[in-house]
Amino acid sequence: MADLEFEDRIDRMFAQAPTFGDADLFALRLDERLNRGWTARRMLIGGLGLAGGLVGGAQVIGSGVISRFDEISAQSGRLLTQRLSEVAPFDLLPVGFAVDGQILWMSAALAAVAIGFAVARAVREI
């Protein structure tokens, strides 16, 4: 028998793979290992995210950014109220209407949430 012919035969014999009776169990075990890997990864990412958030939060509070934020909010609110009173007729605005800094940022946050929902919905539809 020629060597090449024999090598082809060995190739074919190696290719004749058996199917083990526990093939499904093997696949299940592998899936469990994949799950364990993902769980560990999620916990690691979550833990690192939490630690990073706490450190970042502490830095933000320590830097006095909140007082500056309040100041900017108040200035923005005053400016917006002033502009609105210039362009809108007095009888259209509610009595005592004034754009508070908190209202301004809350509106912005709600708008951001609404945009987030819209984007998530669009992605799901696509």
Place this chain on the structure above:
Amino acid sequence: MPDGGMPMGETTASRAAAHDLDLVALAAGGGREAFGELVRRHGSAVRSLVRRMGAQPALADDIAQDAFLAAFERIAEFRGEGTFQAWVKRIAARLYAKRWRREAIARRAAEALEADDDPRVTQSGVAARIDLDQALASLGALERLCVSLCYGAGLSHSDAAEALGLPLGTVKSHVKRGLDKLKARLAPAQTVRDAEEANG
């Protein structure tokens, strides 16, 4: 089981009928069920190869599992050149070769050669497989490993040499000696079978 890459309406039956490349594409998108189907299809072949390389069944299963995990991690690298099964086999063969190098298991593998029979084999072609398995059992551990790497996993001689950390000439001579022994053991049985088939 979560399956991020599986389109809506995809069922177990349609996965079972899907081509490997389609399942690979789904798995690359995070489709765990699609990857599970690939494991069910090719798991036995990969496990069988590692056993033929000389690993005990339990170790062979562990290596095969590691190979599939590595394949899932690197599935975006699979370009469809060759079959998915051949790709995972090469990963498994390299993993076993790496382990062999690290732990110098050649001696233990040689001692374990007699315990390789698996009574759970269920499909046809059993006679040919037993022939090959028995013939492989007659080889030295390194001969068996080199022959399995080159013919079972499709590695070139130089790739096998690199995987085992052996000189190329050593691998070539192990393959040559292994093939000669296999030829001596397999040829007579095949001749008898051919004669039986010729006689009806």
